[in-house]
Amino acid sequence: xxxxxxxTSNQLMGVAILKDEIIIGETVTNIAKNHSVRLMPAIDQxxxxxxITPEQLNKVVVAKGPGSYTGVRIxxxxxxxxxxxxxxxxxxxxxxxxxxYQGKFFNSYICPFFxxxxxxxxxxxxxxxxxxxxxxxxxxxxxxxxxxHELSQMGKEILFLSPDIHLYKEKIISYIGSQAxxxxxxxxxxxxxxxxxxxxxKPADDTHLLTPNYLRLAEAEANWLKSKKGNKHxx
Amino acid sequence: xxxxxYILGIETSCDETAVAIVxxxxxxxxxxxxxxxxxxxxxxxxVPEIASRHHVEQMTIVLEEAFNQAELTWENIDAIAVxxxxxxxxxxxxxxxxxxALAFAKQKPLIGVHHIAGHIYANRLENExxxxxxxxxxxxxxxxLVLMREHGSYEVIGETRDxxxxxxxxxxxxxxxxxxxxxxxxxxxxxxxxxxxSFPRAWLENDSxxxxxxxxxxxxxxxxxxxxxxxxxxxxxxIAASFQASVIDVLTKKTKxxxxxxxxxxxxxxxxxxxxxxxxxxxxxxxxGTNISLLIPSIHLCTDNAAMIAAAGTIAYEQGKRSDxxxxxxxxxxxx
Ligand SMILES: [Zn+2]
Numbered sequence: 323x324x325x326x327x328x329x330t331s332n333q334l335m336g337v338a339i340l341k342d343e344i345i346i347g348e349t350v351t352n353i354a355k356n357h358s359v360r361l362m363p364a365i366d367q368x369x370x371x372x373x374i375t376p377e378q379l380n381k382v383v384v385a386k387g388p389g390s391y392t393g394v395r396i397x398x399x400x401x402x403x404x405x406x407x408x409x410x411x412x413x414x415x416x417x418x419x420x421x422x423y424q425g426k427f428f429n430s431y432i433c434p435f436f437x438x439x440x441x442x443x444x445x446x447x448x449x450x451x452x453x454x455x456x457x458x459x460x461x462x463x464x465x466x467x468x469x470x471h472e473l474s475q476m477g478k479e480i481l482f483l484s485p486d487i488h489l490y491k492e493k494i495i496s497y498i499g500s501q502a503x504x505x506x507x508x509x510x511x512x513x514x515x516x517x518x519x520x521x522x523x524k525p526a527d528d529t530h531l532l533t534p535n536y537l538r539l540a541e542a543e544a545n546w547l548k549s550k551k552g553n554k555h556x557x
Numbered sequence: 558x559x560x561x562x563y564i565l566g567i568e569t570s571c572d573e574t575a576v577a578i579v580x581x582x583x584x585x586x587x588x589x590x591x592x593x594x595x596x597x598x599x600x601x602x603x604v605p606e607i608a609s610r611h612h613v614e615q616m617t618i619v620l621e622e623a624f625n626q627a628e629l630t631w632e633n634i635d636a637i638a639v640x641x642x643x644x645x646x647x648x649x650x651x652x653x654x655x656x657x658a659l660a661f662a663k664q665k666p667l668i669g670v671h672h673i674a675g676h677i678y679a680n681r682l683e684n685e686x687x688x689x690x691x692x693x694x695x696x697x698x699x700x701x702l703v704l705m706r707e708h709g710s711y712e713v714i715g716e717t718r719d720x721x722x723x724x725x726x727x728x729x730x731x732x733x734x735x736x737x738x739x740x741x742x743x744x745x746x747x748x749x750x751x752x753x754x755s756f757p758r759a760w761l762e763n764d765s766x767x768x769x770x771x772x773x774x775x776x777x778x779x780x781x782x783x784x785x786x787x788x789x790x791x792x793x794x795x796i797a798a799s800f801q802a803s804v805i806d807v808l809t810k811k812t813k814x815x816x817x818x819x820x821x822x823x824x825x826x827x828x829x830x831x832x833x834x835x836x837x838x839x840x841x842x843x844x845x846g847t848n849i850s851l852l853i854p855s856i857h858l859c860t861d862n863a864a865m866i867a868a869a870g871t872i873a874y875e876q877g878k879r880s881d882x883x884x885x886x887x888x889x890x891x892x893x
Contacts, residue, residue, distance in 0.1 A: 358650050362657040362882040376662045391606065392647055395613045399651045403658035406617040407631075530618045540606040546599055 324374055325381045326365070326404070327518035330357040330397040331389035331417040332436055332485060336514030337364050339372055340522065345515045347372040352485075352511060357396045365400075379408055383521025385512070386414035387535040388444035388461070389436055394534040402529055411526030415517055416535050418461055421483050422448040423516035424509045430479040431458065437486035441466050444537050447473075455520070463537045466490055470497035479503060485510050563633045564874060565623070565659070566867025569652030570644025570672050571698075572603045574615040575863035576623035578634070582871030585682055587626035588857075588864040591615045594738065601737050602727065609647035616655050623863075631663050638870020641669035641880070642890030643698070649886035657882050668870045669880040671892050672861075673699060674711060676827035678872065679858040679865035687822040687850075693812045695836070696828030697723035697740075700768045700808075702815050703892065709872045711892045714815060715766025722804055723830050725770040729777050729800050733793050744833045747801040750794030754780060756803040766815050773803050805839045813843050825852045831859040 329336040335357050338348040347368045351360070369375070384401035387394035398414070405412035421434035428450065435445035443466050447459035473480055474497045481503040482494055487510050494502050539547070561580055568575040577588040593611045597603045624630070639656035642649060653669075660667035676699075677692045692703040700722045702715035720728075723740060730739020735746075756776050759769040777800050784791045816824050824844060830836060831853055844851040858865060 356885065358654060359883050359885045361654070362661055366661060366882055376664070391609070392650060395609055395647070395651055396654050398613050399616060399654040400658045402613075402617050403620075403655045404662050406620065407659055407662035530621075533614055534610075536610075540604065540610060542600050542604040542607060 323380050324378055325383055325518050325522055326369075326379050327383040327514045327521060328361070328365070328397050328401050329385035329417070329420065329512055329514050329517050330361055330393045331385040331387050332393060332512070334485065334511055335360060335364065336512060336517065337361075337368050338514035338518045339368060339374060340515070340518040341372075345518065348513075348515055350511070350514065357393055361396060361400055376404070376408060379404070379410055381410055381521070381526070382412045383518055384412065384414050385417040385420050385517055386532070387417050388438070388463070388537040389417050391534075391536060394536070398532065398534055402532060405529045412529050412532060413521040413524045414527050414532045414535070415520045415524065416446075416461060417512065418444065418446045419448065419455060419457070420517040420520055421512045422455055423513065423520060424483050425481045426450060428481045428503070430481065431476070432481045432483060433473065434483045435486070436484060437489055438463055438538070443469065443490070445469060461535070461537060466493060470494060474498055477501070481505070483510055562635050562871055562874065563629065564867040564871045565634050565637045566670075566863035566865070566870055567637065567639040567652045567656050568672075568675065568861055568863040568866045569612045569616075569648050570640045570642070571648060571861060572597055572608045572611075573861040574612050574619050575861065576619045577863035577867050578623055578627040578629055579682070579864050579867035579871065582678070582681055582868045583685075585864045586629060587623045588862055589619050589622045589626060590862050591619050598737050601731065603645070605645045605647055608645060609651060612648055612651035616651060620655070634663070634665060636666040636668055636870065636874050638668045638670050638866050638873070639884075640672050640675060640866050641884060642672065642887035644672055644888060646886050646888040649888065653884055653886045657884060661882060666874065667880045667882070667884060668873045668878060669884050670866045670869045670873065671711075671890055673701065673703070673892050674869040675865035677703065677705070677711075677825060678869035679827055679854045679862070680825045680852050681868050682858060682864055683854055684852050689819055689821045690823040690825055691812065691816050691819060691821040692825040692827055693808065694828045695722045695808065695826070695830035697721060697727065699723075699828060700770070701892075702766050702812065704815070704819055704821070709876050709878075713892055715768065715811065717768040717770060718761075719769050719771035720774060722768070722770055722808065723828070725774045725804065726830070728774050729797075732778050732781050733796060740830060740833065743797045743801060744835055746794045746797035747835055750792065750796070750798030752799045752802040753792070753795040754799040756799050758803050758807050760807065766811055768807065768811070770804065773800070801835050805836050808836065809839045809843045812840070816844075816849050821849060823850050823852055827854065827859065829860050832856045
């Protein structure tokens, strides 16, 4: 069983190959450089290194967002096409869920998030229970102050995981205080190995129907819906 | 004996998700186009982010359909050709990354194709080329005159300095409150009206084959705006006819002059605006009785499709051109 995992949903670009129970190869870069140019060569090179040909792949796992719209689409276009062309199953995993794997041995709540600009974040709330990752609050695109206020009401320890942690560190502490757990740098990066692991146990998606997990409407669409609603009120 | 070449083409530069399979650059086995026009209509134009979203949702479905319709398998495919530019970057990225994944999964050669080369080669699906030839490309994003002395060689001898002809059409259509996409509506109205207003024609320098449509666009918009302010009735059919007459006049005369100067054997018209009936009629009149043959592809090959990309990719493949897995979308790719 050879699983290829791909994550280009945020600045980090990760590729991993899981052979049965073992990660036999992993490539991670975390630099602001074009995923579109680098993804396919990275997959090609890693697979050559570990001597696995495309036909020897049994499953593709892809981080389906949230994150950069373009990044998510590069990953999905690549992963869906590979799955379709090789006629193998594909599983899309939420990028927030993949990140929450960094808190595998934490007992309380885990809050992974990605900055979504203008004080908004893509986030959700997770908890490990009996070695299973449970989504305890639905993923959403929310104002960080509103979200932290909500979390502060829980009165529980919360592990915050985010590549954008530096943008919100002070805010988190001001709302959550000592119950906020903020680990060191590398814990805030998704590992493509964890992505592979997350996708391994999940059922496959329909290749044609797998779509990005944007968590947000395109701006034009949101405005259009707003204007339609506005018209209704006026009329 | 030379083997037949089967090229898979992929096109996602704007709002059509398209995949096609073409044999020897001339025979279409399948040409599937998933149009997004219905989705963009409500916004009055193509919204790049929405276009990209549709592409990633449609891509594998369209791919599968192209193979089903062609009744071919991967064994038959010699190479994959994809539009690498110009176009909307987010939209192009979906096609480029799809093509790269296919090239890797099936270990097939990959060829990046210029969108305009595709529009020109759409003609070869219906008529063999004779060189030298002149191509007039008119679409929402382009107005260009391209001289070809042989296969795969493109010399841009003239291009728009501001708006593309199709862009002017869209803006004038919006001014006249016509539904999106406006080009066909203007064409239709124009056929019912008269050229009652003499709008400017931008000839530029005597020896130039460049175009300019922004002055014309502003003149039309001012005319309509002033009439509305004075509460005068505007005859939309006449505005459309007068606007279209100006566009066509410049396009046909410059094309004719270039065709004569370079002594071309064929004039090829390509791009979405090539579907315009007024333009077709004017060009036919201009070239009738000359020894230059005028070629305008069928309407479904004028608008964006992937058969044209496969056709242009076939020539590139035969000439040994290859792209590697680093291929990227290039929204401002130059034709050369
Ligand atoms: Zn086009």
